[in-house]
Amino acid sequence: MSSAQSLSSTHPTFPPDPEFAATANGTAQLYDAAAADYEGFWADQARSRITWDTDFESTLDWSEAPFAQWFVGGQLNAAYNCVDRHVAAGHGDRVAIHFEGEPGDTRTITYADLLSEVSRAANALEALGIRKGDTVAIYLPMIPEAAIAMLACARIGAPHSVVFGGFSAEALNTRINDAACKLVITADGGYRRGAPSALKPAVDAALDHAETTVDKVLVVQRTRQETPWFPERDLWWHDALAAASDTHAAPAHDSEHPLFILYTSGTTGKPKGIFHTTGGYLTQAAYTNAVVHDVHPESDVYWCTADIGWVTGHSYIVYGPLANGATQVMYEGTPDSPHQGRWWEIIQKYGVSILYTAPTAVRTFMKWGSEIPAGFDLSSLRLLGSVGEPINPEAWLWYRKYIGGDRCPIVDTWWQTETGAIMISPLPGVTTLEPGSAQRPIPGISAEILDDEGVPFTEPEKVGYLVLTKPWPAMLRGIWGDPQRYRDTYWSRFGEKYYFAGDGAKYDADGNIWLLGRVDDVMNVSGHRLSTAEIESALVSHPKVAEAAVVGASDEMTGQAVVAFVILREEHVEEADEVGEGTDLVKELRDHVAKEIGPIAKPRTIMIVAELPKTRSGKIMRRLLKDVAEGREVGDVTTLADSSVMSSIKLGLDG
Ligand code: PRX
Numbered sequence: 001m002s003s004a005q006s007l008s009s010t011h012p013t014f015p016p017d018p019e020f021a022a023t024a025n026g027t028a029q030l031y032d033a034a035a036a037d038y039e040g041f042w043a044d045q046a047r048s049r050i051t052w053d054t055d056f057e058s059t060l061d062w063s064e065a066p067f068a069q070w071f072v073g074g075q076l077n078a079a080y081n082c083v084d085r086h087v088a089a090g091h092g093d094r095v096a097i098h099f100e101g102e103p104g105d106t107r108t109i110t111y112a113d114l115l116s117e118v119s120r121a122a123n124a125l126e127a128l129g130i131r132k133g134d135t136v137a138i139y140l141p142m143i144p145e146a147a148i149a150m151l152a153c154a155r156i157g158a159p160h161s162v163v164f165g166g167f168s169a170e171a172l173n174t175r176i177n178d179a180a181c182k183l184v185i186t187a188d189g190g191y192r193r194g195a196p197s198a199l200k201p202a203v204d205a206a207l208d209h210a211e212t213t214v215d216k217v218l219v220v221q222r223t224r225q226e227t228p229w230f231p232e233r234d235l236w237w238h239d240a241l242a243a244a245s246d247t248h249a250a251p252a253h254d255s256e257h258p259l260f261i262l263y264t265s266g267t268t269g270k271p272k273g274i275f276h277t278t279g280g281y282l283t284q285a286a287y288t289n290a291v292v293h294d295v296h297p298e299s300d301v302y303w304c305t306a307d308i309g310w311v312t313g314h315s316y317i318v319y320g321p322l323a324n325g326a327t328q329v330m331y332e333g334t335p336d337s338p339h340q341g342r343w344w345e346i347i348q349k350y351g352v353s354i355l356y357t358a359p360t361a362v363r364t365f366m367k368w369g370s371e372i373p374a375g376f377d378l379s380s381l382r383l384l385g386s387v388g389e390p391i392n393p394e395a396w397l398w399y400r401k402y403i404g405g406d407r408c409p410i411v412d413t414w415w416q417t418e419t420g421a422i423m424i425s426p427l428p429g430v431t432t433l434e435p436g437s438a439q440r441p442i443p444g445i446s447a448e449i450l451d452d453e454g455v456p457f458t459e460p461e462k463v464g465y466l467v468l469t470k471p472w473p474a475m476l477r478g479i480w481g482d483p484q485r486y487r488d489t490y491w492s493r494f495g496e497k498y499y500f501a502g503d504g505a506k507y508d509a510d511g512n513i514w515l516l517g518r519v520d521d522v523m524n525v526s527g528h529r530l531s532t533a534e535i536e537s538a539l540v541s542h543p544k545v546a547e548a549a550v551v552g553a554s555d556e557m558t559g560q561a562v563v564a565f566v567i568l569r570e571e572h573v574e575e576a577d578e579v580g581e582g583t584d585l586v587k588e589l590r591d592h593v594a595k596e597i598g599p600i601a602k603p604r605t606i607m608i609v610a611e612l613p614k615t616r617s618g619k620i621m622r623r624l625l626k627d628v629a630e631g632r633e634v635g636d637v638t639t640l641a642d643s644s645v646m647s648s649i650k651l652g653l654d655g
Helices: 018-023 028-036 038-049 078-091 111-127 144-156 169-178 200-207 237-242 279-291 311-323 342-350 359-368 393-403 483-490 532-540 570-578 584-596 622-629 645-654
Strands: 058-061 069-072 095-100 106-110 136-139 160-162 183-187 189-192 195-198 216-220 234-236 258-264 272-277 301-304 327-331 354-357 383-387 410-413 447-450 464-468 499-507 513-518 522-525 528-531 545-555 559-568 605-608
Touching: 028 038, 038 058, 038 069, 038 279, 069 279, 078 111, 078 144, 078 279, 078 311, 095 111, 095 144, 095 342, 106 111, 111 144, 111 237, 136 144, 136 169, 144 160, 144 183, 144 258, 144 311, 169 200, 169 584, 183 200, 195 200, 200 216, 216 237, 234 237, 258 311, 272 279, 279 311, 301 311, 301 342, 311 327, 327 342, 359 393, 383 393, 393 410, 447 499, 483 499, 513 522, 522 545, 522 559, 528 532, 532 545, 532 559, 532 584, 545 622, 559 570, 559 622, 570 584, 584 605, 622 645
Parallel strands: 095 327, 136 160, 136 183, 160 258, 183 216, 216 234, 301 327, 301 354, 354 383, 383 410, 559 605
Antiparallel strands: 058 069, 095 106, 189 195, 258 272, 447 464, 464 499, 499 513, 522 528, 545 559
16 A cells, blocks of 8 residues: 655655545544534544543633633543543453563553552552642653553542653752642662663652652662662552552542643743643543544554653553553663664564654664664554654655655644644644645644734745644643743733744645744753753853853754853863863763753753853843854844954854
């Protein structure tokens, strides 16, 4: 089944394959249905995909805009929807998770197993005094307990706050405090590049501050490495679960009960606790996983390679696929452990049919060479997905040819932590695919592109700002504890009518939307969101640093890379004489950022400079620094307070 290929202006496009279309969950009628009756469309999705303890009375309450309520009056349990109902429907023996540990250990978890594990964990949490409304931090490697812990929290109505295992103790501390978590669920460690890597010491350090709201730490034993232990506070997960019953009645929660908090970088130094509620989020996660990933639970083996610490892992490892009763692969480690064909080996081993990953991974595989995937049988694949950053047409075409065997549709899915679920994407089996473009809002979602004045336009190739024009079920309900910041960040740039996504976008001549990256001070490095302000504040917290400016410079492999310009304190300027990559000082600063935030935030390049370019009002002109970082001719300097600064920076670097 090879699809015909036609040429658009610059790239080939790919019309849907009739054989794929014949069984696709997505249909052209969905667009019509959503356009004809927007609320009715979402009400149908909610009622057909989700099991409600109490049906909702109204679909949407937008009277307190921008604070939405979806499926008002409805009651449900997210864990029941992801687990119990599949067992009740006779699918208890279906595999929910094929777990593949990095060292090669495996576990097969059926829906019946998942039900007993989640029930035990829910009972254990209750025995530890966790009640509905208490917040729980989860800091775990990619092991099944991460999903089990999330579902156990959801079951009892305790919002979880998952913190990516790569974040530092400092970052964990800030997040635990902001959400006033009562419990932390962690592990002794995880496996990374062939070796155990400790996790628990970071929790100990995070809690080693005077004030903490945390009473207990529940520790999963994964690596069996030596682990510091505080008997009053620490408990083994396996002991707590062994002591708990494997049945637990799932209580009904309000549709708007908070399901989770997930911190993400914004334009200021302080990460934002994005929070999502139950009914709307689950509806859209299940719907998109069905119509965009085209999951058929009875026959597919689905694999989303994201970490559970990011929103992609929340929506497309835990809530979407499990709500749909899918079988999925979960892999703990890195793509090159122990060899560069590990992913392809996993696809061959489990017969993976749907693969959802990030462009940065695709570009890495391109660099490693197409002969590596060619050594494995990838014929089980029937759909590929991309998320997290723009996928350049070259990477798209490579992905299609070398991984998708020239037959799999690719869905380039645009969304955000804030949107909760996929918003802009082709529908496989319906859309003619345009490499490099996320194309158009999915049925039920409305977007526009605005110019500087906030006026929508459809003119091709003109660059503007992406906005969402209608509330959607999985939308964030706010920033935890900071409603004003929610209004200011998302609903003020173009007034209260438009959700400002922070992304630049354009249309092509066919009306496809192309996402062009962030327009604010947020960087996207390997699909990870980082804030320039957060890294700057990490740098200036180092005793040798007087001032710092950070920019995201384009990078072939990681999309963007962190480049920092640093002014040293007077007494350390001499150390800068031997500046350059790899010097002790630069290494010290990079390590400091890793300690403050996490290794993902380490600057690729640190340039020690004498001055920074500033406007007369004292604002750092990052645009000019970006020119330097990307090796371009420096742009307009007329608004600088001192226009000679740029030449001295360039001179310092060149010399
Ligand atoms: O800039 C967009 C980019 O990632 C941002 C959202 O990051 P985060 O909240 O961490 O969520 C990532 C996973 C959903 C967006 O504002 N982005 C995400 N997907 C795409 C994308 N940019 C272009 N194309 C995409 N498909």
